[in-house]
Each structure stands twice: as structure tokens, then as C-alpha cells.
Amino acid sequence: MTDYQLSINTTVAISKPELNKLLDVLSGAGYKTIGPVAKNNSLVYEQIEDISDLPYGYETDQKAGRYRLYQNGGSEYFQATPGASTWKKYLTPPRTKLFGLVNVDNKWKEVPVSEIHPKYAFIGVRPCEIAAIKIQDTVLIREDYVDTLYKKIRDELIIIAVNCLHPADTCFCTSVGGSPEAEDGYDLRLTELDDLFLVNIGSQKGIDMVAQLEYAAANSHSLQIENEMMSEAKEKIKDVLKDYKQLPELLMNNLTHSAWEDVAAKCLSCGSCTSVCPTCFCWDVQDVTNLHGTETQRDKVWDSCFNPTFTAHAGGGCSRPTTTSRLRQRITHKFASWVEQHGGEGCVGCGRCIVWCPAKIDIREELNILQEAFK
Ligand code: SF4
Numbered sequence: 001m002t003d004y005q006l007s008i009n010t011t012v013a014i015s016k017p018e019l020n021k022l023l024d025v026l027s028g029a030g031y032k033t034i035g036p037v038a039k040n041n042s043l044v045y046e047q048i049e050d051i052s053d054l055p056y057g058y059e060t061d062q063k064a065g066r067y068r069l070y071q072n073g074g075s076e077y078f079q080a081t082p083g084a085s086t087w088k089k090y091l092t093p094p095r096t097k098l099f100g101l102v103n104v105d106n107k108w109k110e111v112p113v114s115e116i117h118p119k120y121a122f123i124g125v126r127p128c129e130i131a132a133i134k135i136q137d138t139v140l141i142r143e144d145y146v147d148t149l150y151k152k153i154r155d156e157l158i159i160i161a162v163n164c165l166h167p168a169d170t171c172f173c174t175s176v177g178g179s180p181e182a183e184d185g186y187d188l189r190l191t192e193l194d195d196l197f198l199v200n201i202g203s204q205k206g207i208d209m210v211a212q213l214e215y216a217a218a219n220s221h222s223l224q225i226e227n228e229m230m231s232e233a234k235e236k237i238k239d240v241l242k243d244y245k246q247l248p249e250l251l252m253n254n255l256t257h258s259a260w261e262d263v264a265a266k267c268l269s270c271g272s273c274t275s276v277c278p279t280c281f282c283w284d285v286q287d288v289t290n291l292h293g294t295e296t297q298r299d300k301v302w303d304s305c306f307n308p309t310f311t312a313h314a315g316g317g318c319s320r321p322t323t324t325s326r327l328r329q330r331i332t333h334k335f336a337s338w339v340e341q342h343g344g345e346g347c348v349g350c351g352r353c354i355v356w357c358p359a360k361i362d363i364r365e366e367l368n369i370l371q372e373a374f375k
């Protein structure tokens with residue numbers, strides 16, 4: 001510990017190995033520490049116990065339909081841009097048991113669902129991912145509806161953010177009001193320099209964590225380097241979306257325009273874009289019964305607006321029978337009706353849907369094509 005007054009918005013410096021101490025502090029306080037791990041040629045979010053679990057010396061090459069993770073001989077832990085994995089798999093798991101029933105002597109009895117609500121500490125959350133979690137908050141913790149499991153996990157959540165110093169070509173956070181620099185929504189924010197981490201404190205929990213580390217006041221030289229690196233990162237992100245604030249009106253006034261058919265022509269309706277999207281939250285309920293008919297349970301599972309059963313009606317049929325109608329739903333929801341419902345876009349510009357689309361469909365290009373056609 002160091003004799004230095006800590007407060008919210010203070011920035012201190014820690015050595016890189018001191019991140020291990022932070023992991024120990026968190027696990028000692030009962031948190032499951034989750035961070036990026038290089039696995040199966042991608043970055044996945046999994047439990048980490050040591051900084052050697054992080055993708056040290058990795059970077060990515062990514063564009064529409066392509067993601068390649070490779071070692072570059074560098075010395076950064078957080079250079080590689082995230083893969084298909086998102087934090088939402090911990091906040092709203094892909095499958096959650098809602099309740100179970102078992103038949104004993106011809107009587108159905110409810111089986112209690114085990115109440116596991118882990119305390120998570122997410123390590124290395126990008127600014128666009130913090131924006132995505134905030135969007136999920138507006139949907140899942142509302143005055144008129146609260147997803148109780150989400151809220152329990154969210155209330156305990158520690159967010160250790162990391163500033164994005166190496167945005168990918170597919171990143172467009174600045175086109176939807178974001179930035180590669182995390183401004184709020186974190187407990188601690190790391191900026192990775194050559195030989196140290198600058199740690200900005202964002203909450204009282206952040207103060208308590210840093211107080212248990214070996215730290216020093218950030219010197220002006222380090223802060224200047226941080227500023228320069230953030231400016232370079234901001235310049236690197238191309239402002240690709242034209243007039244995105246005009247999108248709600250343009251999209252909703254042209255729902256039957258033939259340009260929708262053009263942009264949907266390549267789409268396979270596979271739903272990959274929605275499953276990797278950190279803001280998509282739609283879910284369904286499924287009842288699963290064993291072969292003997294003696295046990296059954298109801299699960300909440302991720303769903304997708306590209307799933308033909310997503311709008312299925314009782315008696316057969318669905319409201320969006322064509323790929324065009326499903327793609328139009330995804331785009332108008334993210335960039336028009338979401339604005340009306342929640343006061344902002346449902347997209348944070350992370351670029352995952354571009355990278356993980358097998359048809360190489362780029363949502364930025366689609367939006368620009370639609371805008372030109374609708375003018
Ligand atoms: S846009 Fe791409 S990822 Fe999304 S449903 Fe169509 S083909 Fe699949």
C-alpha cells in the first residue's frame with residue numbers, strides 16, 4: 001500500500017504483475033474473476049486466476065466474415081480485440097432453468113431451482129461492452145419489469161474496464177455516440193502502457209480494491225502517453241455511419257421500400273449476428289420433459305428474431321416469414337424503435353455482427369445503402 005489519497009476519478013499506476021494481486025483481492029472477496037482467454041483460435045470470456053491466463057502478446061485480424069487471432073511477439077495483455085464471446089452469457093445465460101416438476105406417486109411436486117447467483121468480476125471490459133451492459137440494464141431492470149436473476153447478478157457485478165488502444169477495422173463505436181475510452185460505468189479502468197497499467201478509479205469499490213495494492217500516483221509523463229494513445233485510437237476508428245440520428249425517421253418511413261430486398265439478398269437468416277450481439281436480449285421459454293414423463297422443467301433460452309418460430313402464432317404461421325422481414329426487424333429495432341423505446345440506439349458499434357456473419361454482411365454498409373435509397 002502507498003501513502004496517497006485515493007478518491008473516485010483518481011488515476012494511479014500499478015506494475016503489470018500487480019494485476020495478479022487484484023485478482024487475488026477479488027477472489028478473496030468471493031468474486032469469480034472472468035476475463036479474455038485465447039482458446040480455439042478466438043478470445044473467449046472464461047474464469048481467470050492468474051494474469052498468465054490473459055491473451056499476452058496476441059492481436060487480431062478481423063473484417064467482415066473473418067476473425068484471426070495470432071501471436072505478435074508483443075508484450076500487451078489486452079491488445080487482442082474480443083471475439084464472439086460476450087459478457088451477456090454471464091448476465092443472461094443462454095439457458096436458465098425457471099422451475100422443475102417431478103412426478104412422485106402420481107402427484108407433481110415442484111423441485112426447487114438451485115439459487116446460484118455468483119458474484120462476478122469482469123476483467124477487461126471494453127467501453128462498447130459497458131455501453132451494451134447499460135443497454136441491457138434499460139431493458140431488464142425497468143420500473144414495469146425486472147429480470148430478477150439479471151438484477152441479482154448485476155447488483156453484485158464488479159467491472160474492471162480496459163481502454164481500447166487498438167480498435168479493429170470493424171469497430172464503429174464513435175459512429176453511435178461511443179468512444180474507445182471508457183468514461184463511466186466501471187469500478188476500475190485500466191490503460192495498458194508498455195511497463196505498467198494506469199488505473200482510474202470509478203467507484204467506492206474501486207477505491208477499496210486499489211487500497212490493497214502496491215500503487216503510485218500516475219506521473220504526468222504516463223498520463224500524457226495515455227492521452228496520446230487515446231487520441232490515436234479515436235482517429236483510427238472511421239466514422240462510417242452517415243447521419244445515424246436521421247435513421248429512425250428514414251427507416252420507419254420506408255418499411256416497404258425495395259432496397260430492403262437488396263440488402264437482405266445475401267442473408268442466410270442464420271441468427272449468428274444476434275447471438276454474438278452484446279445488446280440482443282430476446283428469449284423464449286421451452287418445456288423439456290424426460291422420456292418417461294416423470295420429470296419436466298421450464299427453461300428460459302436465448303432466441304433470435306431470425307428464428308422462423310420467433311413470431312410463430314398459435315394455429316400455424318408467423319409474422320415474419322421472409323428473410324427480408326427478419327433483417328428489416330433487426331435493423332429497425334436497433335436503429336429506430338429502440339430509440340423510441342429506450343432513448344438511444346440498440347447498437348454500440350462493437351462490430352461483432354460484421355465479423356461473425358458467414359455471408360460477410362456489414363451492417364454499416366447496409367445502413368448507408370438504405371439511407372441513400374430512402375433519400
Ligand atoms: S445478417 Fe449474417 S449473421 Fe445475421 S442472419 Fe443474416 S447471414 Fe446470418
Ligand code: SF4
Nearest residue numbers: 277347348350351353
Ligand atoms: S448490432 Fe452488431 S455492431 Fe451493433 S452492438 Fe450488435 S453486434 Fe455490435
